[in-house]
Amino acid sequence: MDTLMNFAPWQQALFATLFTWAVTALGSALVFAFKTIRSHALALMYGFAAGVMIAASFWSLLDPAINLAEQQDRIPWLVVGIGFAAGGFFLYLADKIIPGIYLKRARTEGSSRAAVKRAILLVFSITLHNIPEGLAVGVAFGAIGAAGNGEQAAMLLAATTVAIGIGLQNFPEGAAVSIPLRQGGMSRFRAFMYGQASGAVEPIAGVLGALLVASVNSLLPYALSFAAGAMIYVACKELIPEAHARTKEESHWAIFGIMAGFTLMMVLDVALG
Template identity: 80%
Template sequence: MTYLLNFAPWQQALFATLFTWGVTALGSALVFAFKTIRSHALAMMYGFAAGVMIAASFWSLLDPAISLAEELDKTPWLVVSSGFILGGLFLYVADKIIPALYIRHNENEEPPHKIKQAILLVFSITLHNIPEGLAVGVAFGAIQAASSAQHATMVLAAVTVAIGIGLQNFPEGAAVSIPLRQNGMSRPRAFMYGQASGMVEPIAGILGALLVSYVSQILPYALAFAAGAMIYVACKELIPEAHARTKSESHWAIFGIMAGFTLMMILDVALG
């Protein structure tokens, strides 16, 4: 951790988003071991990732944003609420541009159509990974912009955001590569498509870190924006997917959400 702080914020963001991309690839690599994954396991993975993101959105992003807004003599509730809403609206507009397409098992569909649908899913997840990469970049850029009193808090916040994004990328990678394999695509090619969705995160992370590092006045807005984007992803994508995997046995998804939230809450509160 200390060694990482010797680098510039954009370099820290690059390392962190390479990690999140790597976790996406790790999830995609499950295609080499499995052709299918039990629905209960997938439900818990999606739920766990959602719980992590919800907890990280408050303790790692919104709470520091409130403190920074107070230091800058801004109205905290106005700054945080506006940034938060803009983050959600950004992804809403993104959904309208490229609709989130999820593969649903339908025996009447031909395999080529299923593969085409899965490839569109790659583009959809890639689009959603842009604000996630920005969230990581903003968190690491905030370290340089923060006061000395808040330095340790912002370091922990940045690390927890990167961990949270990485955890939610794991089931995403598997959710792309494994259905492609089920529909007849080779394992290496399915893996390549699955990990490709995380490639934009390092680019977005560097941009986020540079922006915040040089324009400190927008930092609380940027942190709240990242939180809004993360909550949108959790509520729109991860939680519905978690419940869809089990249907009548939704408690698996709920257990996953609670476990993820509890873990991230412990990391943020106990270590902070």
């Protein structure tokens, strides 16, 4: 932590988002070891990532946003409400860019070609929502530069927590892209390259987010709550449904993962923050 404090916020954001990209690549690399992954394991991974993101969205983003809004003599619930809703709506608009009708059709077809088509569409979908995820990390690190000297250590811990949370949810996403491509007949290397490429936008978005927040301090509580809204949207739209879909009747595996992820992140945030 002390070493990270020697770098500028945008550099910290770059290191953090390179980490989240690396975790995406690590998940994609499972294609070299497995052609399939047991549904229970995937349900646990998706659920765990969702639980981590839900906990981090409050303790690492919304709670600091509320405190900052109070310090700036603003109406906390209004500031946080606007930012949170904007984050979720931004992800909703991003999802609409992908032609969902084709994705649904591909899911109903049984051929390997349909599976490849579905996975490639998933690459674009995940890439799109990785942009605001990168922004979320960048915003969290950009907040360090805007905070007072006494608050910088706590803000660094919060930002690191956000990066870890997003990195954890990137792991099953990388596997969820690469393994279906492999099952569809694509080579292991190409499947891996498609999977890891979905996280390549995060370092760019992270640096932009850090620079924006560092230069416009008044946007900080909005930006933090925006990032929280984006994370909740991803958890509810992508991770939780995917976790339940993996096990169908045995949905308790997804629930166990969500509870474990939430509990771990809550304990870390409260104990260390």
